[in-house]
Amino acid sequence: MARRLTRNGNGNGDGNGDGNGHRGPGERLAEVGEKVRSSQAWTSIFRPGSIFRKGYTDSPRNRSYVIMNSLLYHLHPVKVKRHAVKVSYTLCLGGLSFFLFIILTITGIFLMFFYRPTAAQAWNDLQTLETSVTFGLLVRNMHRWAAHLMVISVFLHMSRVFYHGAYKPPREFNWVIGVVLLTLTLLLSFTGYLLPWDQLALWAVTVGTNMMGYTPVFGSQVKFVLLGGTEIGTDTLLRWYVLHVLMLPFVIVIFMAVHFWRVRKDGGLSGPL
Amino acid sequence: MTEVPEHLLRRSKERRAALGLPVPGEPDAGGGGGEAAAGGDPDKIPAHLLARSQAAGEGGDTSPAATASPAGTEKAAATAVATAPAPTAKGPEGHTQRLLTVVKAGSIQDVRATPTDKVHVWPHLLIGEFVACMAMSAFLLVFSALVNAPLLAAANYNFTPNPSKAPWYFLGLQELLTMFHPMIAGVTIPGIGIFALMLAPFSDRNPSTKPEDRKFAIALMTLFLMFWAVLVIIGCFFRGPGFNFTFPWKDGVFFDL
Numbered sequence: 001m002a003r004r005l006t007r008n009g010n011g012n013g014d015g016n017g018d019g020n021g022h023r024g025p026g027e028r029l030a031e032v033g034e035k036v037r038s039s040q041a042w043t044s045i046f047r048p049g050s051i052f053r054k055g056y057t058d059s060p061r062n063r064s065y066v067i068m069n070s071l072l073y074h075l076h077p078v079k080v081k082r083h084a085v086k087v088s089y090t091l092c093l094g095g096l097s098f099f100l101f102i103i104l105t106i107t108g109i110f111l112m113f114f115y116r117p118t119a120a121q122a123w124n125d126l127q128t129l130e131t132s133v134t135f136g137l138l139v140r141n142m143h144r145w146a147a148h149l150m151v152i153s154v155f156l157h158m159s160r161v162f163y164h165g166a167y168k169p170p171r172e173f174n175w176v177i178g179v180v181l182l183t184l185t186l187l188l189s190f191t192g193y194l195l196p197w198d199q200l201a202l203w204a205v206t207v208g209t210n211m212m213g214y215t216p217v218f219g220s221q222v223k224f225v226l227l228g229g230t231e232i233g234t235d236t237l238l239r240w241y242v243l244h245v246l247m248l249p250f251v252i253v254i255f256m257a258v259h260f261w262r263v264r265k266d267g268g269l270s271g272p273l
Numbered sequence: 274m275t276e277v278p279e280h281l282l283r284r285s286k287e288r289r290a291a292l293g294l295p296v297p298g299e300p301d302a303g304g305g306g307g308e309a310a311a312g313g314d315p316d317k318i319p320a321h322l323l324a325r326s327q328a329a330g331e332g333g334d335t336s337p338a339a340t341a342s343p344a345g346t347e348k349a350a351a352t353a354v355a356t357a358p359a360p361t362a363k364g365p366e367g368h369t370q371r372l373l374t375v376v377k378a379g380s381i382q383d384v385r386a387t388p389t390d391k392v393h394v395w396p397h398l399l400i401g402e403f404v405a406c407m408a409m410s411a412f413l414l415v416f417s418a419l420v421n422a423p424l425l426a427a428a429n430y431n432f433t434p435n436p437s438k439a440p441w442y443f444l445g446l447q448e449l450l451t452m453f454h455p456m457i458a459g460v461t462i463p464g465i466g467i468f469a470l471m472l473a474p475f476s477d478r479n480p481s482t483k484p485e486d487r488k489f490a491i492a493l494m495t496l497f498l499m500f501w502a503v504l505v506i507i508g509c510f511f512r513g514p515g516f517n518f519t520f521p522w523k524d525g526v527f528f529d530l
Contacts, residue, residue, distance in 0.1 A: 064393070080397075083390075095406075119428070138414075199427075199429060204440055206437065211455055212460070
Protein backbone atom coordinates (compact mmCIF):
# COMPACT_ATOMS: atom_id res chain seq x y z
CA MET A 1 0.00 0.00 0.00
CA ALA A 2 2.63 2.45 1.04
CA ARG A 3 4.81 1.70 -1.92
CA ARG A 4 2.00 2.05 -4.38
CA LEU A 5 1.17 5.41 -2.86
CA THR A 6 4.62 6.76 -3.25
CA ARG A 7 4.64 5.68 -6.87
CA ASN A 8 1.20 6.85 -7.82
CA GLY A 9 0.82 9.58 -5.29
CA ASN A 10 0.35 12.43 -7.74
CA GLY A 11 -2.95 11.35 -9.25
CA ASN A 12 -2.80 10.37 -12.92
CA GLY A 13 0.61 8.85 -12.76
CA ASP A 14 1.99 5.93 -14.60
CA GLY A 15 -0.44 3.50 -12.98
CA ASN A 16 -3.59 1.75 -13.92
CA GLY A 17 -5.52 4.61 -15.55
CA ASP A 18 -5.96 4.60 -19.32
CA GLY A 19 -5.38 8.32 -19.55
CA ASN A 20 -9.00 9.16 -20.39
CA GLY A 21 -10.23 9.74 -16.88
CA HIS A 22 -11.02 6.07 -16.33
CA ARG A 23 -9.14 4.93 -13.37
CA GLY A 24 -8.54 1.45 -12.11
CA PRO A 25 -9.43 0.37 -8.57
CA GLY A 26 -5.81 0.46 -7.50
CA GLU A 27 -5.46 4.07 -8.43
CA ARG A 28 -8.71 5.01 -6.78
CA LEU A 29 -7.58 3.27 -3.61
CA ALA A 30 -4.33 5.18 -3.77
CA GLU A 31 -6.23 8.43 -4.03
CA VAL A 32 -8.37 7.60 -1.00
CA GLY A 33 -5.25 6.71 0.89
CA GLU A 34 -3.67 9.99 -0.06
CA LYS A 35 -6.77 11.87 1.11
CA VAL A 36 -6.77 10.10 4.45
CA ARG A 37 -3.11 10.79 4.94
CA SER A 38 -3.46 14.48 4.26
CA SER A 39 -6.55 14.87 6.45
CA GLN A 40 -6.24 16.90 9.60
CA ALA A 41 -7.20 13.95 11.80
CA TRP A 42 -4.41 11.81 10.39
CA THR A 43 -1.75 14.49 10.54
CA SER A 44 -2.75 15.37 14.08
CA ILE A 45 -2.00 11.80 15.16
CA PHE A 46 1.23 11.21 13.30
CA ARG A 47 4.04 13.68 13.81
CA PRO A 48 5.86 15.31 10.92
CA GLY A 49 8.39 12.89 9.53
CA SER A 50 6.39 9.88 10.71
CA ILE A 51 6.57 6.97 8.31
CA PHE A 52 2.76 6.81 8.47
CA ARG A 53 2.59 10.13 6.69
CA LYS A 54 5.02 9.65 3.87
CA GLY A 55 5.53 5.91 3.73
CA TYR A 56 8.78 4.22 4.49
CA THR A 57 11.69 4.04 2.15
CA ASP A 58 14.97 2.85 3.53
CA SER A 59 17.12 5.89 4.09
CA PRO A 60 19.23 7.06 7.04
CA ARG A 61 16.70 9.83 7.67
CA ASN A 62 13.77 7.43 7.82
CA ARG A 63 15.72 5.05 10.02
CA SER A 64 16.08 7.88 12.49
CA TYR A 65 12.42 8.88 12.20
CA VAL A 66 11.31 5.36 13.11
CA ILE A 67 12.96 5.82 16.51
CA MET A 68 12.22 9.49 17.04
CA ASN A 69 8.53 9.31 16.21
CA SER A 70 7.67 6.37 18.46
CA LEU A 71 7.21 6.70 22.20
CA LEU A 72 8.19 3.10 22.80
CA TYR A 73 11.22 2.97 20.52
CA HIS A 74 12.24 6.34 21.88
CA LEU A 75 13.74 4.48 24.84
CA HIS A 76 16.53 3.80 22.36
CA PRO A 77 18.90 6.30 20.85
CA VAL A 78 18.84 6.62 17.06
CA LYS A 79 22.22 4.96 16.80
CA VAL A 80 24.15 2.60 19.01
CA LYS A 81 27.67 1.25 18.99
CA ARG A 82 28.02 -1.65 16.63
CA HIS A 83 29.22 -4.10 19.26
CA ALA A 84 26.19 -3.27 21.44
CA VAL A 85 23.89 -4.92 18.90
CA LYS A 86 25.67 -8.25 19.14
CA VAL A 87 23.52 -10.83 20.89
CA SER A 88 26.67 -12.47 22.22
CA TYR A 89 27.53 -9.31 24.17
CA THR A 90 24.33 -8.69 26.13
CA LEU A 91 22.53 -12.01 25.59
CA CYS A 92 19.41 -9.78 25.59
CA LEU A 93 19.17 -10.33 29.34
CA GLY A 94 18.30 -6.80 30.41
CA GLY A 95 15.77 -6.38 27.62
CA LEU A 96 14.22 -9.77 28.33
CA SER A 97 13.89 -8.91 32.01
CA PHE A 98 11.94 -5.83 31.01
CA PHE A 99 9.89 -7.82 28.52
CA LEU A 100 9.06 -10.39 31.18
CA PHE A 101 8.01 -7.56 33.47
CA ILE A 102 5.59 -6.38 30.77
CA ILE A 103 4.21 -9.91 30.33
CA LEU A 104 3.81 -10.17 34.10
CA THR A 105 1.94 -6.88 34.20
CA ILE A 106 -0.47 -7.95 31.47
CA THR A 107 -1.11 -11.44 32.81
CA GLY A 108 -1.26 -10.05 36.35
CA ILE A 109 -4.01 -7.59 35.43
CA PHE A 110 -5.92 -10.47 33.91
CA LEU A 111 -5.58 -12.49 37.11
CA MET A 112 -6.74 -9.58 39.26
CA PHE A 113 -10.18 -9.79 37.68
CA PHE A 114 -10.75 -13.20 39.24
CA TYR A 115 -9.04 -12.93 42.59
CA ARG A 116 -10.12 -11.69 46.03
CA PRO A 117 -7.35 -11.36 48.62
CA THR A 118 -9.02 -12.87 51.65
CA ALA A 119 -8.14 -16.09 53.40
CA ALA A 120 -11.67 -17.41 52.85
CA GLN A 121 -11.83 -16.74 49.11
CA ALA A 122 -8.33 -16.65 47.62
CA TRP A 123 -7.77 -20.37 47.19
CA ASN A 124 -11.32 -20.96 45.90
CA ASP A 125 -10.90 -18.13 43.42
CA LEU A 126 -7.81 -19.83 42.07
CA GLN A 127 -9.70 -23.11 41.73
CA THR A 128 -12.42 -21.31 39.80
CA LEU A 129 -9.86 -19.50 37.70
CA GLU A 130 -8.18 -22.75 36.74
CA THR A 131 -11.34 -24.67 36.00
CA SER A 132 -14.02 -22.25 34.78
CA VAL A 133 -12.29 -19.19 33.35
CA THR A 134 -11.33 -19.24 29.67
CA PHE A 135 -7.54 -19.31 29.46
CA GLY A 136 -7.45 -18.88 33.23
CA LEU A 137 -5.10 -21.80 33.81
CA LEU A 138 -2.86 -20.82 30.92
CA VAL A 139 -2.54 -17.21 32.04
CA ARG A 140 -1.87 -18.24 35.61
CA ASN A 141 0.84 -20.62 34.42
CA MET A 142 2.36 -17.88 32.29
CA HIS A 143 2.36 -15.49 35.22
CA ARG A 144 4.05 -18.00 37.48
CA TRP A 145 6.70 -19.17 35.03
CA ALA A 146 7.42 -15.67 33.79
CA ALA A 147 7.99 -14.61 37.39
CA HIS A 148 10.58 -17.35 37.92
CA LEU A 149 12.16 -16.56 34.58
CA MET A 150 12.38 -12.90 35.48
CA VAL A 151 14.22 -13.68 38.70
CA ILE A 152 16.64 -15.81 36.69
CA SER A 153 17.11 -13.29 33.89
CA VAL A 154 17.64 -10.35 36.26
CA PHE A 155 20.18 -12.42 38.15
CA LEU A 156 21.97 -13.45 34.95
CA HIS A 157 21.87 -9.85 33.72
CA MET A 158 23.66 -8.78 36.87
CA SER A 159 26.30 -11.47 36.37
CA ARG A 160 26.78 -10.44 32.75
CA VAL A 161 27.26 -6.81 33.73
CA PHE A 162 29.76 -7.78 36.39
CA TYR A 163 31.84 -9.97 34.09
CA HIS A 164 32.00 -7.18 31.51
CA GLY A 165 33.15 -4.74 34.16
CA ALA A 166 30.27 -2.55 33.06
CA TYR A 167 29.73 -1.22 36.58
CA LYS A 168 32.94 0.82 36.40
CA PRO A 169 32.90 4.61 36.02
CA PRO A 170 30.78 6.28 34.81
CA ARG A 171 28.24 3.53 35.47
CA GLU A 172 28.66 3.01 39.24
CA PHE A 173 25.33 4.55 40.13
CA ASN A 174 23.44 2.52 37.57
CA TRP A 175 24.90 -0.64 39.09
CA VAL A 176 23.54 0.41 42.48
CA ILE A 177 20.13 1.01 40.90
CA GLY A 178 20.44 -2.43 39.33
CA VAL A 179 21.05 -4.11 42.69
CA VAL A 180 17.96 -2.30 44.02
CA LEU A 181 16.03 -3.65 41.03
CA LEU A 182 17.24 -7.17 41.78
CA THR A 183 16.05 -6.83 45.36
CA LEU A 184 12.69 -5.46 44.25
CA THR A 185 12.32 -8.33 41.78
CA LEU A 186 12.88 -10.83 44.59
CA LEU A 187 10.39 -9.00 46.80
CA LEU A 188 7.80 -8.92 44.02
CA SER A 189 8.22 -12.63 43.47
CA PHE A 190 8.09 -13.38 47.18
CA THR A 191 4.96 -11.29 47.83
CA GLY A 192 3.27 -13.04 44.90
CA TYR A 193 4.19 -16.39 46.40
CA LEU A 194 1.66 -16.01 49.21
CA LEU A 195 -1.33 -15.06 47.08
CA PRO A 196 -2.56 -18.56 46.01
CA TRP A 197 -3.07 -19.26 49.71
CA ASP A 198 -2.26 -22.93 49.42
CA GLN A 199 -0.01 -25.01 51.64
CA LEU A 200 3.05 -24.14 49.54
CA ALA A 201 2.38 -20.41 49.89
CA LEU A 202 1.51 -20.44 53.56
CA TRP A 203 4.53 -22.38 54.77
CA ALA A 204 7.07 -20.83 52.41
CA VAL A 205 6.04 -17.43 53.69
CA THR A 206 6.12 -18.70 57.25
CA VAL A 207 9.73 -19.75 56.76
CA GLY A 208 10.56 -16.40 55.13
CA THR A 209 8.90 -14.16 57.67
CA ASN A 210 10.26 -16.15 60.59
CA MET A 211 13.72 -15.37 59.26
CA MET A 212 12.92 -11.69 59.00
CA GLY A 213 11.77 -11.83 62.59
CA TYR A 214 15.39 -12.33 63.59
CA THR A 215 16.34 -8.86 62.43
CA PRO A 216 18.45 -7.41 65.22
CA VAL A 217 16.89 -4.89 67.61
CA PHE A 218 13.45 -4.52 66.00
CA GLY A 219 12.87 -8.01 64.68
CA SER A 220 9.42 -8.45 66.17
CA GLN A 221 8.30 -5.06 64.83
CA VAL A 222 9.49 -5.97 61.33
CA LYS A 223 7.60 -9.23 61.56
CA PHE A 224 4.50 -7.49 62.83
CA VAL A 225 4.52 -4.97 59.98
CA LEU A 226 5.09 -7.68 57.40
CA LEU A 227 2.33 -9.93 58.71
CA GLY A 228 -0.13 -7.23 59.64
CA GLY A 229 -0.45 -9.03 62.96
CA THR A 230 1.35 -11.63 65.02
CA GLU A 231 0.73 -14.53 62.66
CA ILE A 232 -0.07 -15.09 59.01
CA GLY A 233 -3.73 -14.53 58.27
CA THR A 234 -6.13 -12.68 56.07
CA ASP A 235 -4.55 -9.34 56.99
CA THR A 236 -1.21 -10.61 55.79
CA LEU A 237 -2.80 -11.65 52.54
CA LEU A 238 -4.32 -8.22 51.94
CA ARG A 239 -1.06 -6.53 52.86
CA TRP A 240 1.02 -8.65 50.53
CA TYR A 241 -1.56 -8.34 47.78
CA VAL A 242 -1.36 -4.54 47.82
CA LEU A 243 2.41 -4.72 47.94
CA HIS A 244 2.44 -7.17 45.05
CA VAL A 245 -0.02 -5.53 42.65
CA LEU A 246 0.48 -1.86 43.43
CA MET A 247 3.25 -0.65 45.63
CA LEU A 248 6.22 -2.73 44.52
CA PRO A 249 5.37 -2.42 40.80
CA PHE A 250 5.06 1.33 41.30
CA VAL A 251 8.46 1.52 42.95
CA ILE A 252 10.15 -0.82 40.49
CA VAL A 253 8.85 1.15 37.51
CA ILE A 254 10.42 4.31 38.91
CA PHE A 255 13.73 2.56 39.43
CA MET A 256 13.54 1.01 35.96
CA ALA A 257 12.97 4.44 34.43
CA VAL A 258 16.06 5.76 36.16
CA HIS A 259 17.98 2.62 35.16
CA PHE A 260 17.14 2.95 31.45
CA TRP A 261 17.71 6.69 31.47
CA ARG A 262 21.12 6.26 33.04
CA VAL A 263 22.10 3.60 30.51
CA ARG A 264 21.82 6.27 27.83
CA LYS A 265 23.24 9.13 29.87
CA ASP A 266 26.29 7.06 30.75
CA GLY A 267 27.05 6.53 27.09
CA GLY A 268 25.08 3.45 26.17
CA LEU A 269 26.40 -0.04 26.68
CA SER A 270 29.90 -0.36 28.00
CA GLY A 271 32.62 -0.67 25.41
CA PRO A 272 33.83 -3.90 23.85
CA LEU A 273 36.24 -5.79 26.04
CA MET B 274 41.19 45.25 14.67
CA THR B 275 41.83 42.29 16.87
CA GLU B 276 43.66 43.14 20.00
CA VAL B 277 47.15 41.77 20.04
CA PRO B 278 48.25 40.47 23.44
CA GLU B 279 50.64 42.72 25.24
CA HIS B 280 53.42 40.21 25.61
CA LEU B 281 53.39 39.60 21.88
CA LEU B 282 53.63 43.33 21.17
CA ARG B 283 56.53 43.59 23.55
CA ARG B 284 58.28 40.66 21.96
CA SER B 285 57.80 42.09 18.50
CA LYS B 286 59.22 45.41 19.69
CA GLU B 287 62.29 43.72 21.09
CA ARG B 288 62.79 41.73 17.93
CA ARG B 289 62.45 44.80 15.76
CA ALA B 290 64.85 46.70 17.92
CA ALA B 291 67.33 43.87 17.65
CA LEU B 292 67.04 43.82 13.88
CA GLY B 293 67.36 47.57 13.70
CA LEU B 294 63.91 48.10 12.27
CA PRO B 295 61.69 51.02 13.18
CA VAL B 296 59.37 50.27 16.03
CA PRO B 297 55.78 51.11 15.24
CA GLY B 298 54.21 53.67 17.53
CA GLU B 299 57.56 55.14 18.51
CA PRO B 300 59.75 57.79 16.95
CA ASP B 301 62.28 56.26 14.61
CA ALA B 302 64.92 55.24 17.08
CA GLY B 303 66.44 52.28 15.26
CA GLY B 304 69.32 52.34 12.81
CA GLY B 305 67.07 51.82 9.83
CA GLY B 306 68.70 54.69 7.96
CA GLY B 307 66.79 56.10 5.05
CA GLU B 308 63.64 54.12 5.48
CA ALA B 309 60.46 56.11 5.25
CA ALA B 310 58.83 53.68 7.59
CA ALA B 311 55.18 53.98 8.36
CA GLY B 312 56.11 54.29 11.98
CA GLY B 313 53.32 56.63 12.91
CA ASP B 314 50.48 54.61 11.49
CA PRO B 315 50.32 51.00 12.63
CA ASP B 316 47.60 50.12 10.15
CA LYS B 317 49.73 50.87 7.16
CA ILE B 318 52.01 48.22 5.76
CA PRO B 319 55.60 49.42 6.02
CA ALA B 320 57.05 50.57 2.75
CA HIS B 321 59.92 48.15 2.78
CA LEU B 322 57.57 45.21 3.10
CA LEU B 323 55.39 46.54 0.29
CA ALA B 324 58.39 46.92 -1.87
CA ARG B 325 59.59 43.46 -1.06
CA SER B 326 56.25 41.93 -1.91
CA GLN B 327 56.12 43.86 -5.14
CA ALA B 328 59.52 42.67 -6.02
CA ALA B 329 58.57 39.13 -5.16
CA GLY B 330 55.45 39.31 -7.23
CA GLU B 331 57.18 40.45 -10.35
CA GLY B 332 60.63 39.07 -10.04
CA GLY B 333 62.06 35.73 -9.14
CA ASP B 334 60.88 33.40 -6.45
CA THR B 335 63.85 32.49 -4.33
CA SER B 336 65.86 34.50 -1.86
CA PRO B 337 65.07 38.06 -0.87
CA ALA B 338 68.34 39.15 -2.39
CA ALA B 339 67.30 37.77 -5.73
CA THR B 340 63.96 39.47 -5.58
CA ALA B 341 65.56 42.82 -5.07
CA SER B 342 66.03 43.22 -8.78
CA PRO B 343 65.20 46.02 -11.20
CA ALA B 344 61.48 45.57 -10.92
CA GLY B 345 60.85 47.66 -7.82
CA THR B 346 61.54 51.30 -7.43
CA GLU B 347 65.10 52.02 -6.61
CA LYS B 348 64.40 53.14 -3.13
CA ALA B 349 62.25 50.12 -2.37
CA ALA B 350 64.90 47.81 -3.75
CA ALA B 351 67.46 49.39 -1.57
CA THR B 352 65.42 48.93 1.56
CA ALA B 353 64.64 45.40 0.56
CA VAL B 354 68.31 44.61 0.38
CA ALA B 355 68.92 46.40 3.61
CA THR B 356 66.36 44.35 5.44
CA ALA B 357 67.23 41.12 3.71
CA PRO B 358 67.98 39.11 6.90
CA ALA B 359 64.34 39.39 8.00
CA PRO B 360 62.35 36.25 7.16
CA THR B 361 60.58 36.38 3.86
CA ALA B 362 57.01 37.59 4.02
CA LYS B 363 55.89 36.24 0.70
CA GLY B 364 52.62 34.35 0.79
CA PRO B 365 51.35 31.94 -1.81
CA GLU B 366 50.05 34.75 -3.97
CA GLY B 367 52.95 37.01 -3.27
CA HIS B 368 50.98 39.03 -0.75
CA THR B 369 52.41 40.34 2.41
CA GLN B 370 51.45 38.28 5.42
CA ARG B 371 50.82 39.73 8.81
CA LEU B 372 50.81 37.90 12.05
CA LEU B 373 47.45 38.38 13.72
CA THR B 374 47.79 36.24 16.75
CA VAL B 375 49.62 33.25 18.08
CA VAL B 376 47.61 30.30 19.31
CA LYS B 377 49.40 28.03 21.72
CA ALA B 378 49.43 24.37 20.86
CA GLY B 379 46.70 22.49 22.67
CA SER B 380 44.66 25.57 23.48
CA ILE B 381 42.12 24.74 20.80
CA GLN B 382 39.49 22.35 22.07
CA ASP B 383 38.70 19.40 19.88
CA VAL B 384 34.91 19.49 20.12
CA ARG B 385 34.30 16.63 17.73
CA ALA B 386 33.87 13.33 19.49
CA THR B 387 36.17 10.58 18.41
CA PRO B 388 34.28 8.67 15.74
CA THR B 389 32.90 5.31 16.88
CA ASP B 390 31.47 2.56 14.79
CA LYS B 391 27.73 3.04 15.11
CA VAL B 392 24.69 1.46 13.53
CA HIS B 393 21.07 2.51 13.33
CA VAL B 394 18.85 1.08 16.06
CA TRP B 395 16.25 0.48 13.40
CA PRO B 396 16.66 -2.07 11.92
CA HIS B 397 19.80 -3.49 13.52
CA LEU B 398 18.82 -3.51 17.20
CA LEU B 399 15.02 -3.56 16.98
CA ILE B 400 14.96 -6.69 14.86
CA GLY B 401 17.11 -8.50 17.38
CA GLU B 402 14.90 -7.37 20.24
CA PHE B 403 11.79 -8.37 18.36
CA VAL B 404 13.12 -11.86 17.68
CA ALA B 405 14.21 -12.25 21.31
CA CYS B 406 10.78 -11.16 22.58
CA MET B 407 8.97 -13.46 20.17
CA ALA B 408 11.18 -16.39 21.14
CA MET B 409 10.59 -15.71 24.82
CA SER B 410 6.83 -15.42 24.28
CA ALA B 411 6.73 -18.64 22.31
CA PHE B 412 8.75 -20.49 24.92
CA LEU B 413 6.59 -19.15 27.74
CA LEU B 414 3.37 -19.99 25.95
CA VAL B 415 4.41 -23.54 25.10
CA PHE B 416 5.87 -24.18 28.53
CA SER B 417 2.74 -22.81 30.23
CA ALA B 418 0.52 -24.95 28.04
CA LEU B 419 2.50 -28.06 29.00
CA VAL B 420 3.40 -27.51 32.65
CA ASN B 421 0.92 -26.33 35.24
CA ALA B 422 1.85 -24.05 38.08
CA PRO B 423 1.54 -25.85 41.41
CA LEU B 424 -1.60 -25.34 43.46
CA LEU B 425 -1.50 -27.47 46.55
CA ALA B 426 -4.29 -27.97 49.04
CA ALA B 427 -5.76 -24.89 50.65
CA ALA B 428 -3.70 -23.30 53.39
CA ASN B 429 -4.05 -25.16 56.66
CA TYR B 430 -2.49 -23.89 59.87
CA ASN B 431 -2.87 -27.24 61.55
CA PHE B 432 -0.83 -29.22 59.08
CA THR B 433 2.78 -28.33 58.44
CA PRO B 434 4.16 -29.97 55.31
CA ASN B 435 7.42 -31.76 55.81
CA PRO B 436 9.72 -30.34 54.62
CA SER B 437 8.44 -26.78 54.28
CA LYS B 438 10.66 -24.80 51.98
CA ALA B 439 11.00 -21.14 51.06
CA PRO B 440 10.83 -20.06 47.39
CA TRP B 441 13.83 -21.39 45.50
CA TYR B 442 15.75 -18.11 45.41
CA PHE B 443 15.66 -18.02 49.21
CA LEU B 444 16.65 -21.66 49.64
CA GLY B 445 20.28 -20.61 49.87
CA LEU B 446 19.34 -18.63 52.95
CA GLN B 447 17.33 -21.51 54.34
CA GLU B 448 20.36 -23.70 53.78
CA LEU B 449 22.49 -21.25 55.75
CA LEU B 450 19.88 -21.53 58.47
CA THR B 451 21.00 -25.11 59.09
CA MET B 452 24.51 -23.86 59.83
CA PHE B 453 24.11 -20.54 61.62
CA HIS B 454 21.91 -18.74 64.06
CA PRO B 455 18.85 -17.35 62.25
CA MET B 456 19.98 -13.78 62.81
CA ILE B 457 23.25 -14.48 61.02
CA ALA B 458 21.77 -16.62 58.24
CA GLY B 459 18.53 -14.77 57.64
CA VAL B 460 19.48 -11.15 58.12
CA THR B 461 23.18 -10.45 58.51
CA ILE B 462 24.57 -12.51 55.65
CA PRO B 463 22.01 -11.47 52.98
CA GLY B 464 22.19 -7.87 54.19
CA ILE B 465 25.96 -7.82 53.92
CA GLY B 466 25.73 -9.57 50.55
CA ILE B 467 23.39 -6.97 49.06
CA PHE B 468 25.42 -4.15 50.54
CA ALA B 469 28.69 -5.59 49.22
CA LEU B 470 27.13 -5.94 45.76
CA MET B 471 26.07 -2.29 45.80
CA LEU B 472 29.55 -1.24 46.84
CA ALA B 473 31.26 -3.28 44.11
CA PRO B 474 31.94 -0.30 41.80
CA PHE B 475 33.38 1.69 44.67
CA SER B 476 35.52 -1.04 46.18
CA ASP B 477 36.86 -2.25 42.83
CA ARG B 478 39.31 0.54 41.99
CA ASN B 479 40.79 -1.25 38.99
CA PRO B 480 39.86 0.88 35.96
CA SER B 481 40.34 -1.87 33.37
CA THR B 482 37.44 -3.86 31.95
CA LYS B 483 39.64 -6.46 30.30
CA PRO B 484 39.15 -9.92 31.83
CA GLU B 485 42.89 -10.55 31.93
CA ASP B 486 43.37 -7.44 34.10
CA ARG B 487 40.67 -8.27 36.63
CA LYS B 488 41.37 -11.87 37.54
CA PHE B 489 40.82 -11.24 41.24
CA ALA B 490 37.43 -9.54 40.82
CA ILE B 491 36.22 -12.24 38.45
CA ALA B 492 37.47 -15.03 40.70
CA LEU B 493 35.77 -13.47 43.72
CA MET B 494 32.45 -12.96 41.94
CA THR B 495 32.52 -16.45 40.44
CA LEU B 496 33.21 -17.92 43.86
CA PHE B 497 30.30 -15.93 45.32
CA LEU B 498 27.89 -16.96 42.54
CA MET B 499 28.96 -20.61 42.66
CA PHE B 500 28.67 -20.68 46.45
CA TRP B 501 25.15 -19.31 46.16
CA ALA B 502 24.14 -21.62 43.30
CA VAL B 503 25.39 -24.68 45.17
CA LEU B 504 23.45 -23.70 48.29
CA VAL B 505 20.27 -23.17 46.25
CA ILE B 506 20.66 -26.48 44.43
CA ILE B 507 21.26 -28.34 47.66
CA GLY B 508 18.26 -26.62 49.19
CA CYS B 509 16.07 -27.46 46.20
CA PHE B 510 16.97 -31.06 45.49
CA PHE B 511 19.02 -32.48 48.34
CA ARG B 512 16.82 -31.67 51.30
CA GLY B 513 14.10 -34.04 52.32
CA PRO B 514 11.78 -34.45 55.32
CA GLY B 515 12.94 -32.51 58.33
CA PHE B 516 15.22 -30.59 55.94
CA ASN B 517 17.68 -33.44 56.26
CA PHE B 518 20.17 -34.20 53.53
CA THR B 519 18.90 -36.67 50.95
CA PHE B 520 19.64 -37.74 47.41
CA PRO B 521 16.92 -36.92 44.87
CA TRP B 522 17.43 -40.25 43.09
CA LYS B 523 16.98 -42.14 46.36
CA ASP B 524 14.05 -40.49 48.12
CA GLY B 525 12.62 -38.34 45.36
CA VAL B 526 12.45 -34.58 45.03
CA PHE B 527 10.79 -32.50 47.75
CA PHE B 528 10.48 -29.30 45.82
CA ASP B 529 7.73 -27.17 44.30
CA LEU B 530 8.35 -24.11 42.18
